Amino acid sequence: xxxxxxxxxxxxxxxxxxxxxxxxxxxxxxxxxxxxxxxxxxxxxxxxxxxxxxxxxxxxxxxxxxxxxxxxxxxxxxxxxxxxxxxxxxxxxxxxxxxxxxxxxxxxxxxxxxxxxxxxxxxxxxxxxxxxxxxxxxxxxxxxxxxxxxxxxxxxxxxxxxxxxxxxxxxxxxxxxxxxxxxxxxxxxxxxxxxxxxxxxxxxxxxxxxxxxxxxxxxxxxxxxxxxxxxxxxxxxxxxxxxxxxxxxxxxxxxxxxxxxxxxxxxxxxxxxxxxxxxxxxxxxxxxxxxxxxxxxxxxxxxxxxxxxxxxxxxxxxxxxxxxxxxxxxxxxxxxxxxxxxxxxxxxxx
Numbered sequence: 196x197x198x199x200x201x202x203x204x205x206x207x208x209x210x211x212x213x214x215x216x217x218x219x220x221x222x223x224x225x226x227x228x229x230x231x232x233x234x235x236x237x238x239x240x241x242x243x244x245x246x247x248x249x250x251x252x253x254x255x256x257x258x259x260x261x262x263x264x265x266x267x268x269x270x271x272x273x274x275x276x277x278x279x280x281x282x283x284x285x286x287x288x289x290x291x292x293x294x295x296x297x298x299x300x301x302x303x304x305x306x307x308x309x310x311x312x313x314x315x316x317x318x319x320x321x322x323x324x325x326x327x328x329x330x331x332x333x334x335x336x337x338x339x340x341x342x343x344x345x346x347x348x349x350x351x352x353x354x355x356x357x358x359x360x361x362x363x364x365x366x367x368x369x370x371x372x373x374x375x376x377x378x379x380x381x382x383x384x385x386x387x388x389x390x391x392x393x394x395x396x397x398x399x400x401x402x403x404x405x406x407x408x409x410x411x412x413x414x415x416x417x418x419x420x421x422x423x424x425x426x427x428x429x430x431x432x433x434x435x436x437x438x439x440x441x442x443x444x445x446x447x448x449x450x451x452x453x454x455x456x457x458x459x460x461x462x463x464x465x466x467x468x469x470x471x472x473x474x475x476x477x478x479x480x481x482x483x484x485x486x487x488x489x490x491x492x493x494x495x496x497x498x499x500x501x502x503x504x505x506x507x508x509x510x511x512x513x514x515x516x517x518x519x520x521x522x523x524x525x526x527x528x529x530x531x532x533x534x535x536x537x538x539x540x541x542x543x544x545x
Contacts, residue, residue: 208415243357243498247275248273271366279369293309296348297487302319313450325338358495382401
């Protein structure tokens, strides 16, 4: 690997400073200057954002400490818009997160039953379902029972959730976390709108900008901390305690959570006989772009589009504006298959 020396530390610090400069002098001012011309968009595209929000928490400021006081990004869930009632999120609880496929192009042994990712099954079945008009390559109409997505429908305690910068900033605001609260209050004051304005297409865009301001400052703090640690003789880059495969248990399961730029990200792994038996990833765009579930609950994209006015029907720019506010990554949220719906590759390691 590359040696970390003073030249590299200075280089990284310059990148952090340039990032802060761009955000403070271009990104944030431009957004705040344009916001007054699009105030209607503080009322459009909210969807689940004023109801159900999900965060796993990330960026501990203290080593090996995932407690509330350490996390820069919060852990928790808000249900039914109750900002004064934050629910803890446990990714190991088999009852909290389940994925459904009754409207997806997959099949489960029990079609309407959800599966926790540790028990997850990814078995493609490309069929359109009852109520669909047209063909697989030319769908004309989707009915209530139609299958219409390669994305599964994850649910937290049975609820469709929104995840991402808006979820993180609102949850942090509800928890009165000082940095996020200050950033949100400053922006809302400049825009002349209440906290409810965050629950919108423009609020989602604003939340991403505010989080960028916060994380750029954090990046500079991290560089300074890295330099101070090295000067103090602390050059440990990783915990090597479990580096050797011979130290690993033959059977175990675990989950790796993170707050990716688009939101809550989890990878669940099951190991049997010393090899990976199951690996399931539920990424932010899986949460946000999910299709309906057996209860008929809409995913975050779908819910955000309800009530969106469209000026020109055959040029639905307003729909794109709301979807873009989520920063979609559909390639992350699904699996690669051939046009016939078959797996292209399967890798088996012995």
